[in-house]
Structure formats: C-alpha cells, structure tokens
Amino acid sequence: MGTPRLDTCVPVPIDQEELETLVDKAKDWAIMHGAGMRPMEGYDPDGMRFAPFVLLPSTFPKSEFDRAVRLQPIINELFHKVAHSYEFLFESLKSTLEVDPFTAKLFQLYETIRREGTAQALSLGLFRSDYFPHSAEDNILKQVEMNTIASSLAQIATATSRLHRYVLSELGQDDKLEQLPKNEALQGLCGGMLRAWEIYGEPKAVILFIVEPVTYNICDQRFHEFEIRKMKPQVTVIRRTLTEVAAQAKLDGPNKRLLVGKYEVAVVYFRSGYTPDQYPTEAEWDARLLMEKSLAIKCPSIHYHLAGTKKVQQALALPNALEKFLPDTNKAGPVQKIFTGLYSLDMDSLGDKAVKMALADPDRFVLKPQREGGGNNVYGKDIVDVLGKIQHSKERSAYILMDRIVPPLQQNYMLRPGRGKATYELVDVVSELGIYGVVIGDAGTILENKQVGHMLRTKLATANEGGVAAGWGALDSPFLF
Ligand code: ADP
Ligand code: MG
Ligand code: MG
Numbered sequence: 001m002g003t004p005r006l007d008t009c010v011p012v013p014i015d016q017e018e019l020e021t022l023v024d025k026a027k028d029w030a031i032m033h034g035a036g037m038r039p040m041e042g043y044d045p046d047g048m049r050f051a052p053f054v055l056l057p058s059t060f061p062k063s064e065f066d067r068a069v070r071l072q073p074i075i076n077e078l079f080h081k082v083a084h085s086y087e088f089l090f091e092s093l094k095s096t097l098e099v100d101p102f103t104a105k106l107f108q109l110y111e112t113i114r115r116e117g118t119a120q121a122l123s124l125g126l127f128r129s130d131y132f133p134h135s136a137e138d139n140i141l142k143q144v145e146m147n148t149i150a151s152s153l154a155q156i157a158t159a160t161s162r163l164h165r166y167v168l169s170e171l172g173q174d175d176k177l178e179q180l181p182k183n184e185a186l187q188g189l190c191g192g193m194l195r196a197w198e199i200y201g202e203p204k205a206v207i208l209f210i211v212e213p214v215t216y217n218i219c220d221q222r223f224h225e226f227e228i229r230k231m232k233p234q235v236t237v238i239r240r241t242l243t244e245v246a247a248q249a250k251l252d253g254p255n256k257r258l259l260v261g262k263y264e265v266a267v268v269y270f271r272s273g274y275t276p277d278q279y280p281t282e283a284e285w286d287a288r289l290l291m292e293k294s295l296a297i298k299c300p301s302i303h304y305h306l307a308g309t310k311k312v313q314q315a316l317a318l319p320n321a322l323e324k325f326l327p328d329t330n331k332a333g334p335v336q337k338i339f340t341g342l343y344s345l346d347m348d349s350l351g352d353k354a355v356k357m358a359l360a361d362p363d364r365f366v367l368k369p370q371r372e373g374g375g376n377n378v379y380g381k382d383i384v385d386v387l388g389k390i391q392h393s394k395e396r397s398a399y400i401l402m403d404r405i406v407p408p409l410q411q412n413y414m415l416r417p418g419r420g421k422a423t424y425e426l427v428d429v430v431s432e433l434g435i436y437g438v439v440i441g442d443a444g445t446i447l448e449n450k451q452v453g454h455m456l457r458t459k460l461a462t463a464n465e466g467g468v469a470a471g472w473g474a475l476d477s478p479f480l481f
Contacts, residue, residue, distance in 0.1 A: 148308030188452020374467030
C-alpha cells in the first residue's frame with residue numbers, strides 16, 4: 001500500500017507550450033514581487049534570483065488548515081506561559097544542559113537574567129507553528145515543531161500566495177481563486193513589531209534587526225523593514241550583527257536603555273543568534289546578555305527562545321503537562337490532538353525504551369537535536385549509526401525522538417533558479433504548513449495574542465527536509481478543498 005495521494009488543483013500535466021510560457025511569467029512575477037533570494041553560490045550583493053517555488057498551489061485539507069488557524073492563539077498562550085515557568089523549562093531541559101553546550105549557554109544566560117534582572121518584563125513573540133497532515137490518520141494535522149526565534153519566510157509566503165492567484169488566473173481558473181486563503185503574514189508580523197514599539201513609548205527609538213554577516217534570504221528581512229516604514233513612516237529599522245552589537249552597544253542610565261551608536265532601541269528582532277556558529281566568540285554572547293538586560297523589548301526574550309526547543313516540545317506532550325498551562329480542557333484537548341509521539345531519550349527506563357524502539361525500527365522515527373534552521377535531524381538508517389553509538393551514554397539526552405509523520409503525496413512543478421527546463425517536470429511532493437502568531441506579554445498578562453497568516457513549504461517526497469534557503473524545499477501556498 002503506497003502513501004495516499006491528493007489531486008492537484010488543476011489537471012496535470014499542463015500542455016508543454018502553455019507550461020513554458022507560464023513558467024517564464026511566474027518566475028518573473030516572483031522576482032518582481034519580492035519572492036527572491038540571493039544565491040549562496042556566486043553570492044552577489046547586487047543580485048537577486050527567484051526563491052524556489054512550486055508552480056501550482058498545493059492541495060491542502062480545509063478542515064485542517066482551519067484547525068491550525070483556530071489553534072494558533074491557544075498555542076501562543078501555551079508557549080508564552082511555558083516560557084514564564086522556570087520550573088518547567090529547567091525540568092524539561094536539565095538533562096540536555098549536561099551534554100549540549102549551546103543549549104547550556106542559552107540557559108546560563110537565562111539564569112544570569114533571573115539573578116541580575118532585566119529592565120524589560122515584556123516579551124514579543126513572532127511565532128510559527130509547523131504541521132504536516134498525517135496521511136495514516138485521515139490527514140489530520142500533526143505538529144512538526146514550534147519556532148519562537150527567527151520564524152522566517154513571512155514575506156516570501158505572502159508573495160507566493162499572491163503569485164498563485166496570478167498563476168490560476170493565467171490558467172483560466174478564476175473560479176478557483178476563492179480556494180486560496182488570504183495571507184497577510186508579513187503585515188501581521190510587522191504589526192506585532194510596531195505594537196511592541198508603541199508600548200516602548202519613545203518616538204525616536206528604532207527597531208534593531210539582529211542579522212547574519214551575509215543575508216541570503218534578504219527579501220524576507222528587507223520587506224519587513226519596508227513594511228514597517230509603510231505602516232509607520234517615523235519608525236527606523238537598523239541592522240546589526242551580534243559582533244557589531246558587541247562593539248557598538250551599551251546600556252544607558254538607571255532605566256538601562258539600549259543604545260547602539262546614536263540610536264536608542266525599542267525592539268530587538270533576532271534573525272540570527274539561534275545556532276552555535278552565530279556566536280564565534282564570547283563577545284557575541286556578551287552582546288546577547290547586554291540586550292537581554294536592557295529596556296528594549298526582545299523578540300524573542302531568552303525564555304521565549306528556550307521555550308521553542310525540541311526538548312520542551314517533547315516535555316509538553318507528556319501526560320498532564322498541558323493541563324498545567326491550559327487548565328481549560330477546551331484548550332488543552334485540541335492541542336494534545338496535534339501532538340504526535342514524542343519521546344525523551346534521558347537516562348531512565350522510558351529513555352531506554354525509546355532507544356530500543358528507535359533502533360528496532362528507525363524508519364518510523366526522526367531523531368532531533370536542540371537546533372534550529374533545518375538540516376540537523378537524523379533519519380532512517382542514520383538513526384542506528386548516531387543513536388547506536390551513544391545509546392548507553394548520557395549524550396543521548398541532547399536529542400529527542402519523534403514519530404515520523406507521513407504526509408500525503410501530490411504532484412507539482414518545482415522551479416529552482418539556474419535549472420532551466422529541467423524544472424518543468426512533474427514531481428511527487430509533500431507540503432508543510434506553518435501558521436504565524438504574534439504575542440506580547442509578561443509573566444502576569446498577555447497584551448496581544450493573534451494568528452496572523454500562514455506559509456506553505458513543499459519538498460520532494462523523497463527529501464528528508466525541506467529547507468528553502470538550504471536548497472531542498474520550495475515556497476508554496478495552500479489550495480483548500
Ligand atoms: P528545524 O527547527 O531545524 O526547522 P524541524 O523540527 O522543523 O527542525 O525539522 C526540520 C524538517 O524535518 C521539517 O521541516 C520536516 O521536513 C522534517 N521533519 C521534522 N520532524 C518530522 C517528523 N516528525 N516527521 C516527518 N518529518 C519531520
Ligand atoms: Mg525550527
Ligand atoms: Mg522547522
């Protein structure tokens with residue numbers, strides 16, 4: 001029995017001549033509407049190519065899309081509360097902290113803040129909760145992960161939603177446009193940053209984007225900057241690396257206002273700082289700590305960042321964990337339903353059981369370290385190699401084990417720059433849905449909590465991961481049925 005299939009939104013294959021014309025137009029549409037990326041090979045700071053995308057919007061079950069949209073405010077609330085529970089973060093992460101130096105560093109920073117205090121009690125969350133429909137259970141949604149730092153692709157996803165309207169119109173399928181949901185993800189995330197800026201309350205203060213030394217996914221940051229200027233013309237965005245912050249930033253006065261050069265910072269938006277290589281020296285850690293202590297509102301604060309680890313996700317799936325944060329069963333019940341099997345690999349009998357299970361049938365699982373940004377997980381036979389080596393050592397606590405979700409297949413045309421006509425072939429793909437959420441609050445209060453848009457990312461059915469920048473995935477938008 002093969003994996004179930006979904007129909008494409010229009011009959012395929014598309015006539016070759018029509019296809020070639022359409023592909024040319026769609027590529028130009030993408031690059032001219034900000035669905036672009038700078039190439040990693042042959043990087044050119046003045047150049048831009050279209051970001052990989054699929055020509056047709058992929059079919060996605062409407063009931064499941066609606067479920068994810070409905071759930072987002074509850075998920076925002078859950079992770080906000082988890083982030084404010086020291087006990088839960090510590091209990092969930094303590095075994096990992098012993099063996100994963102990066103997570104330990106983040107936690108150390110968090111402990112320092114708890115000891116020495118921060119001038120800003122509020123956090124800004126620009127979250128993205130990711131899902132696959134699980135084909136073995138009627139395509140019900142299962143959560144892949146929750147992102148609390150650098151949730152990306154809002155711009156390119158917003159543009160791709162519009163691109164697919166154009167494509168369907170070109171195909172003479174205007175009657176199908178109503179099955180493409182509106183997407184204002186970019187506006188939503190920028191609205192969140194501006195709300196935080198207003199709360200900060202200093203008209204001259206800026207929004208600071210923490211960026212990598214080289215940004216390939218530039219549309220996905222500059223468009224935020226342009227949108228902020230459009231929504232509130234008086235607000236300036238500045239971009240700095242952690243290294244630059246280390247050299248330029250200081251805290252000012254008893255209020256601990258964050259100054260970067262001549263700018264006072266109202267909001268810090270991290271698009272870097274989630275992988276170990278983004279902290280080449282202690283100076284970058286010092287910069288993170290300085291910002292964390294300051295009056296600026298952080299997106300994310302250190303406790304929001306920690307709440308987004310895979311280990312915390314696994315701990316939340318344990319019996320009775322959700323109820324602590326969502327005592328209302330009308331909230332906890334639907335969240336529990338989107339969790340797939342998640343297993344701790346700690347040095348106890350449950351961990352032993354999970355190790356045995358994974359080694360006996362590795363294709364059923366994904367092995368995940370505490371990392372972000374794609375390309376870090378272990379699949380199939382590699383699980384036997386990686387976990388096999390550390391099965392009797394506490395090193396295994398650096399990982400969690402997760403049931404592998406098997407999404408339904410469908411066909412699409414995947415377009416990548418530089419591939420010419422090779423990309424005109426129909427291929428089998430699967431799609432991962434992301435829902436964006438905005439939350440602002442402190443330990444006692446949530447001031448803002450909304451769902452603000454979506455992203456669909458599609459990869460070859462044979463690929464383990466679908467990172468777009470990394471070259472495995474492509475942008476998409478859902479065609480609801
Ligand atoms: P990251 O934070 O690096 O994005 P993810 O947990 O999202 O980590 O994993 C990266 C990718 O791996 C996902 O986008 C998805 O394609 C694949 N993946 C992750 N977990 C699962 C799972 N349980 N089942 C199937 N695929 C998964
Ligand atoms: Mg992630
Ligand atoms: Mg992910």
